[in-house]
Amino acid sequence: MLKKILVMLFIVILVIVISIVSLIVFVDPNNFRGYISQTVKDKTGYELTIEGDLRWHIWPQVSILTDSVKLSDTGAKKPLITADNMRLDVELMPLFSKNLAIKNVFIKSAIINITDESKGENAKNSTKAITNSSPQQPTTTEDKNEDQKNPSNWKFSLNKFEIADSTVAFQHDRDLINFRNINLLLEKNNEKNLSLVFNGNINKNQQDLFYSLNANIDLSQFPEKAVIDLKKLDYTYNSIANRGNELKGSATGLINYQNSPMQLNSQNLAFSINDNSFTSNINVRFDNKPNVNFQLNANKLDLTPFLQTSEKSTKNTPVQQTSPVVSNVSKINNELSVLNTFDGKAKINIKEIKANKIILNNMNVDVVNQDGIATLKDLSFNFANGQIAATGIANGKQKTPQVKLNTKVNNINLNSFFTQMNMAYDLDGVFNASGVLETNTLSTAKLLQNVKGNANITITNARLNNINIQNIIESAAAKYGNGNINPENQKKYTEFHKITAGAFINQGDIQLNTLNANSETLDVIDGSGKVGMVNHDLDVNLNIKILGGWNSKSDTIAKLQKVTIPLRIYGQFSKLHYQLDIAKILSDVFSDKLQKRLDKLRDKLENNDSKNEDKNNDKSKNKHKALDILGELLKK
Known part of the structure; x- marks a missing residue:
């Protein structure tokens, strides 16, 4: 019995070895070079350039290895993606039926440029291409193109796409933002459902943002509809200004995309910043002018850490003495x-x-x-x-x-x-x-x-x-x-x-x-x-x-x-x-009182002088009274 088992095991190993040898002998991976490049061109509009020969790698799994690869937009000055090598993990048995079933595309140490120099015709016309696309196109014209450009009738399928330890240079206006240590894993859960794992960090002007994202993408009704189930987004923000007081947070929620009319809306969107938690609903309709409906609710918002960060950065920043710049052009800027x-x-x-x-x-x-x-x-x-x-x-x-x-x-x-x-x-x-x-x-x-x-x-x-x-x-x-x-x-x-x-x-x-x-x-x-x-x-x-x-x-x-x-x-x-x-x-009070007393004295004296019939002794009495009044005023 043991002998029979060993014989059967030997036969299986022999069949595998013969299959692998047959694969290496009868299937040249360079036959896929033009097909892979053309497939990428048809699917995305971008040109994939594979330099050097394609070669088989048998262990630990059957793979196709490449040398340097470049992905470029038509008319662009620089390639969008540059990588020293790429590995395609393929399934063995489908190859004998002319089916290139790729289990995984693995790109390591890639440099991705999203700058003005890497933008070509596809980047400029991307909005029109998305708007004018229809779900029937892939099943008609694309199949015809495949039959014409691929007379050997090879079929292509991709289950997994992975990027490791890569860098993205992103240009926004005049600012250049570097996305470093990127690890991306995009994998099929089924025919119309993808899982996405994405992490890395962003550097700009001595500011660091570390992020980690996990989501599921439902494409069962794409391109008319798509649903992104954001399982979790974690982030940590550090800068020279808030050293020792980093900002942390997370976000979860459901994001729905609709093509006609084009709009995005969220469900059960929740996010946090340090100890502050928020719930929100966002509905964005992309008409000629975007229309945004935004709701935000929170129990608490503590701005103290942000203000302390601002105060520290102000104190630590040296004041530089610069000569004044005189300009004859007055700048007009509406902050609204x-x-x-x-x-x-x-x-x-x-x-x-x-x-x-x-x-x-x-x-x-x-x-x-x-x-x-x-x-x-x-x-x-x-x-x-x-x-x-x-x-x-x-x-x-x-x-x-x-x-x-x-x-x-x-x-x-x-x-x-x-x-x-x-x-x-x-x-x-x-x-x-x-x-x-x-x-x-x-x-x-x-x-x-x-x-x-x-x-x-x-x-x-x-x-x-x-x-x-x-x-x-x-x-x-x-x-x-x-x-x-x-x-x-x-x-x-x-x-x-x-x-x-x-x-x-x-x-x-x-x-x-x-x-x-x-x-x-x-x-x-x-x-x-x-x-x-x-x-x-x-x-x-x-x-x-x-x-x-x-x-x-x-x-x-x-x-x-x-x-x-x-x-x-x-x-x-x-x-x-x-x-x-x-x-x-x-002084005004006293001068007023004195004036009144003097007025009274004047009245009395005038009255006495008018009485000429009075006797001389009466005149002497009046003089004594006048003196008494003046004496009282002086005392006052």
């Missing part, structure tokens, strides 16, 4: 010009956004873009215990960008606002405002300087810290009033029930056209000035009336309560100063 390239709409909902100390809640954005003009239907979020909402437009059709927003600010707590903004402050209260704001730039560095518009401002339960207006006036009055007035209010702040102002915002300053405030002890009848949001300073002139709070009674106090007292407050938010000319005010 991209709005002209597509139409669409977007809805964004993020429950919480963090940026250092700043926390925004319930961020909602609803915007529609049509013919280069984006209409902002809703922009709203909660901030500092209040809410900010806006509607408006962004115009990308003009020479310069124009953004116009109708803005409402409700119940912002100023203490929380300044704390989150990391700004020194001396003003507390609940802030409300409404107005129309405009800007002609989107640059964060220039935004405050370029915002302008009118606003109506109201601050309730306001407190001006580190300055007590009433105490300033009382102390000044006591100093110039010979001690007749004792300051009562020793608090280190000024309180107002309400502050209202009409303002014009321009070049980073809030110009206060009108300013009114009231409290139990003083009123601000009218005021004006400016608040600098860029320089964090203010310069305000107030006209104040003291209503109460005096702890003593005198003619001076009574007079001060009737006059309007001018007060100037100025300086940095963190160190405010004041200016008050109380001496002039008191």
Whole structure:
């Protein structure tokens, strides 16, 4: 029995050896050279050049080896793909029935150039070729061409395509991006289904992006439809700017492609950036102008790592002194010009956004873009215990960008606002405002300087810290009033029930056209000035009336309560100063009192002189009274 088994095994080995020998002897791989090149030409339109002789490789599997190969577009200056060698793993038995069944095409250390120099007629006409292609073409004209160009009637099939340790040079405009360490595996699961494994890294300007992709591609209805099932896409981003704080993430989802009308749409698309997770739906319709419908939802978005990265890169970058360049040509650039390239709409909902100390809640954005003009239907979020909402437009059709927003600010707590903004402050209260704001730039560095518009401002339960207006006036009055007035209010702040102002915002300053405030002890009848949001300073002139709070009674106090007292407050938010000319005010008060006494004396003297019938003793009495009145005035 064992002898029979050995004999059968020997016969099998002999048959295999004879088959291989027959293959090597009777089938010359160079017979496939023109057929393979022509097949690639018919299928893709690109020209495959195989240099040197094709040769068999028997172990560990039957393969055809080539020397240098090149894949070029017609009319291109440089080849699209260059590889030192290529291996075609073939199935043995189909070769005897003139079927070149390739199990795998393996290309190692290839250089792939996707640059202007590698683009030829096929690259320029690729869009037209895809649009005009029909599913019936491969089964009719192609078969005829194969019969004419391949009289031996060899058949061709490919099950697997693999690229290892290769490089892609990709040119976008003037930027050259290098895709390195590329490993690509494209394999048939069945006749109309492919699996794709793709990984590598991208280098550009000391920035590295590592990626790994795994997906299934359903081509059962191609070219009319195709479905990409993105199983997983992992990535890691590093750069010299964010060294030690890399960005990581992944993505999964289903992407559907449709040819007529041409569109892409996603299902269950989810992705993450570090600890931030998002769900999204994207629908892109490729009409004459692309139409994009975008939805994004997230529970949390933490921008702090990105901001820290930006701050580090700014600190570590040396400032280079360069001579100024003078140009007579003024550059006009609309940062919103991209709005002209597509139409669409977007809805964004993020429950919480963090940026250092700043926390925004319930961020909602609803915007529609049509013919280069984006209409902002809703922009709203909660901030500092209040809410900010806006509607408006962004115009990308003009020479310069124009953004116009109708803005409402409700119940912002100023203490929380300044704390989150990391700004020194001396003003507390609940802030409300409404107005129309405009800007002609989107640059964060220039935004405050370029915002302008009118606003109506109201601050309730306001407190001006580190300055007590009433105490300033009382102390000044006591100093110039010979001690007749004792300051009562020793608090280190000024309180107002309400502050209202009409303002014009321009070049980073809030110009206060009108300013009114009231409290139990003083009123601000009218005021004006400016608040600098860029320089964090203010310069305000107030006209104040003291209503109460005096702890003593005198003619001076009574007079001060009737006059309007001018007060100037100025300086940095963190160190405010004041200016008050109380001496002039008191001088005006006293000169007014003296004038009234002199008027009374003049009246009395005139009355006495008119009475000629009075006796001489009466005249002497009147003189004594006049002297008494003058004496009292001098004492005052």
